[in-house]
Each structure stands twice: as C-alpha cells, then as structure tokens.
Amino acid sequence: MTYEEHLDEVATLLTEIYTLSDEVAIDIVMRAQDDDYFSGHDDDPSICTQERAELDARAIFKKYRPAKKRTGNTVR
Numbered sequence: 001m002t003y004e005e006h007l008d009e010v011a012t013l014l015t016e017i018y019t020l021s022d023e024v025a026i027d028i029v030m031r032a033q034d035d036d037y038f039s040g041h042d043d044d045p046s047i048c049t050q051e052r053a054e055l056d057a058r059a060i061f062k063k064y065r066p067a068k069k070r071t072g073n074t075v076r
Contacts, residue, residue: 003041006048006056007033013057024066032060 001009007029014025032038037060041048 001048001050001053003038003045003048006041006053007038009050009053010057010060013053014061017057018061018065020066028060028064028066031064 011022011025011029014020014028015022018025020028038056041052
C-alpha cells in the first residue's frame with residue numbers, strides 16, 4: 001500500500017479496535033505524523049503493510065490516545 005493508504009488504514013484500525021470516532025482517530029494519526037512517527041514509512045514504502053498498520057495503530061494509540069474525561073461526582 002502507499003504511504004497515504006497506510007495512514008488511512010491506521011486511522012481505520014483505530015476506529016475499529018478502540019471504537020474511536022473518525023475525527024479522534026485522524027487527530028491521533030496527524031499528531032504522530034507531526035512527531036515524525038511515520039517518517040520511516042515515507043522513506044521506505046515497503047514497510048507500509050497491513051501487519052505494520054496494525055502494529056502502528058496500537059503503538060500510536062498508547063502514546064497519543066485522548067485523555068479520559070472525568071464525569072460525575074467530585075469529592076469536596
């Protein structure tokens with residue numbers, strides 16, 4: 001797959017594995033891309049595989065996942 005297809009697949013996997021919205025998944029991919037996480041993929045498209053997309057989705061979720069929102073009662 002191409003570099004762009006790889007990024008799309010990573011975003012899709014984030015929505016499927018972690019039940020994220022498309023917007024949140026794309027934000028995670030873009031933040032990882034801004035941090036040059038995918039620079040090796042751009043340099044060597046042969047690593048843009050389905051298996052690598054699955055690994056990348058899990059790795060970037062761990063690093064860039066959205067903060068959990070606190071709800072409900074707070075102790076005063």
